[in-house]
Amino acid sequence: MPNLIKLESILAQNLKLHKAKINCISQMIIGLITAQSSNLKKIARHFPNTTQIESNYRRIQRFLAETEIDEHQIASLIYNLFGLDKVTLTIDRTNWKWGKSNINIFMLGVVYKGIAIPLYWDMLDKRGNTNHLERAELIERFIKQFGKDNIEMILADREFVGELWFNWLTAHHIPFAIRIKKNSKVVNHHGKLVQIKDLLRHVSHKETYRHGRILIVDGCAVRVFAKRDKDHGLVIVATNQLQTLDAMTIYAKRWEIESLFACLKGRGFNLEETHLTKMDRVSKLVAVNALAFCWAYHVGIHHDKQRPLKRKPKSNGRPQASLFALGLDLLIEGLRLVLLNNDKAVFRQLVSFLTPKPMKIGWCWFFVVCRDSFYYPHHLVRHAALDIAG
Incomplete structure (x- = not known):
C-alpha cells in the first residue's frame, strides 16, 4: 500500500476536512482513476489499502452521506x-x-x-x-x-x-x-x-x-x-x-x-455507472470526479509541454487523442507501478501534478508506462531505451 501522506497533505491544504475524511477522499480519487468507474463498489475494490472491500464500500457511503464539502x-x-x-x-x-x-x-x-x-x-x-x-x-x-x-x-x-x-x-x-x-x-x-x-x-x-x-x-x-x-x-x-x-x-x-462531459461519463470515469440518486450525494461524487479529472488533465498538459506528441486530427479537426486521455493513461499506469512496486519516487511525481508547479516527469518510468502506448512514436521508444541503457 502506498503512503498517501503527500496526496493527503495537498488536499488538506485546500479542503478544510477532518484527517479521516481527507484520507477517504484521497483513496476515492485513486480508486476512481484506477477503476475508471463511478460505481461505488468498483471504487471500493480499487482502494489502495488492505481493508476488505465491503468496509471500503461502507466508508464511501458514509463519506457521501455525512461529509460537507465546501464548493468554493x-x-x-x-x-x-x-x-x-x-x-x-x-x-x-x-x-x-x-x-x-x-x-x-x-x-x-x-x-x-x-x-x-x-x-x-x-x-x-x-x-x-x-x-x-x-x-x-x-x-x-x-x-x-x-x-x-x-x-x-x-x-x-x-x-x-x-x-x-x-x-x-x-x-x-x-x-x-x-x-x-x-x-x-x-x-x-x-x-x-x-x-x-x-x-x-x-x-x-x-x-x-x-x-x-x-x-x-x-x-x-x-x-x-x-x-x-x-x-x-x-x-x-x-x-x-x-x-x-x-x-x-x-x-x-x-x-x-x-468534451468534459464525455470525459466524465464515457471515456474517463463512467459517471452514469453510479447508482446514486440522492442529489447531494451525486454532487459530492461529481466533486471527486472533478478532482480526478483535473489531476489527469494536468498530467496530460504538462507532458505535452515537456515532450509534445503528434496527435492526428479527426474529421472535425480535433485531436484524435485528447490531453486528458493522454494524462489519464499516464496516471493509471503510473499508479499501477506505485501499487505493484510501492515506488515512492513515482508517487511523489504523480502527486506533484495536483500542484501548480509539478515535478518533471521521470524519463525512465515514463518509458516503462508508454512503451506499449499508441501515443508514443516507435522511434522515440528506441531513443528512450538507449537513454535508459546509457
Missing part, C-alpha cells in the same frame, strides 16, 4: 492548479435516468486548451432545462469567489436563451456569446417582425456572416453572427459585445464542455 474550496483548488486568471466560462447540462430518478447536472466550466475545466455545478431535481434564476445563481457563485472582472465571456447553447436571462447578463455587464434559435423574432429593415432565419437565408457554408444591424433579440440589443454547419443548417450566435468582429470563433469553444 474545490473551485479554488482547481482554479489555482491551472493558474487561471481572466477566463471564458461555458455552461451546459448533462442528464441521465437511474430507475425513475432523473439525474440532471447543470455545470459551469472554464474554457481551457480543448476541454472545459469544471468549477461549479448544480443538481437539478427535474428533467428539463434551467430557468434564468438558476443560471444567474450559478454565475454569482463564480463571481463571489473570483470576481466579475475575471469573466471574459459566457458561452452557451440555444437552450440558454430568454429575455430575463439576456437582460440579467447585460445589466450586470457580463459579456456573452450564445447560440439563438432560428425562429427567434426580430424586426427587419421594413420594421416588420420576422423570424431571424428570414434575414439569414443568403448565408453560405463558406464563411461566417456578420449581420450589419444591431438587432433586438429577447429584449436585448445584440450583434448577430451566422454560418452553415456541415448539414447546411443555420448556426446563429448573438453577443452583447456590439463591436466584436468574430463572436462565432469564440462561441465554437463552447464545445469544450461537451
Whole structure:
C-alpha cells in the first residue's frame, strides 16, 4: 500500500476536512482513476489499502452521506492548479435516468486548451432545462469567489436563451456569446417582425456572416453572427459585445464542455455507472470526479509541454487523442507501478501534478508506462531505451 501522506497533505491544504475524511477522499480519487468507474463498489475494490472491500464500500457511503464539502474550496483548488486568471466560462447540462430518478447536472466550466475545466455545478431535481434564476445563481457563485472582472465571456447553447436571462447578463455587464434559435423574432429593415432565419437565408457554408444591424433579440440589443454547419443548417450566435468582429470563433469553444462531459461519463470515469440518486450525494461524487479529472488533465498538459506528441486530427479537426486521455493513461499506469512496486519516487511525481508547479516527469518510468502506448512514436521508444541503457 502506498503512503498517501503527500496526496493527503495537498488536499488538506485546500479542503478544510477532518484527517479521516481527507484520507477517504484521497483513496476515492485513486480508486476512481484506477477503476475508471463511478460505481461505488468498483471504487471500493480499487482502494489502495488492505481493508476488505465491503468496509471500503461502507466508508464511501458514509463519506457521501455525512461529509460537507465546501464548493468554493474545490473551485479554488482547481482554479489555482491551472493558474487561471481572466477566463471564458461555458455552461451546459448533462442528464441521465437511474430507475425513475432523473439525474440532471447543470455545470459551469472554464474554457481551457480543448476541454472545459469544471468549477461549479448544480443538481437539478427535474428533467428539463434551467430557468434564468438558476443560471444567474450559478454565475454569482463564480463571481463571489473570483470576481466579475475575471469573466471574459459566457458561452452557451440555444437552450440558454430568454429575455430575463439576456437582460440579467447585460445589466450586470457580463459579456456573452450564445447560440439563438432560428425562429427567434426580430424586426427587419421594413420594421416588420420576422423570424431571424428570414434575414439569414443568403448565408453560405463558406464563411461566417456578420449581420450589419444591431438587432433586438429577447429584449436585448445584440450583434448577430451566422454560418452553415456541415448539414447546411443555420448556426446563429448573438453577443452583447456590439463591436466584436468574430463572436462565432469564440462561441465554437463552447464545445469544450461537451468534451468534459464525455470525459466524465464515457471515456474517463463512467459517471452514469453510479447508482446514486440522492442529489447531494451525486454532487459530492461529481466533486471527486472533478478532482480526478483535473489531476489527469494536468498530467496530460504538462507532458505535452515537456515532450509534445503528434496527435492526428479527426474529421472535425480535433485531436484524435485528447490531453486528458493522454494524462489519464499516464496516471493509471503510473499508479499501477506505485501499487505493484510501492515506488515512492513515482508517487511523489504523480502527486506533484495536483500542484501548480509539478515535478518533471521521470524519463525512465515514463518509458516503462508508454512503451506499449499508441501515443508514443516507435522511434522515440528506441531513443528512450538507449537513454535508459546509457
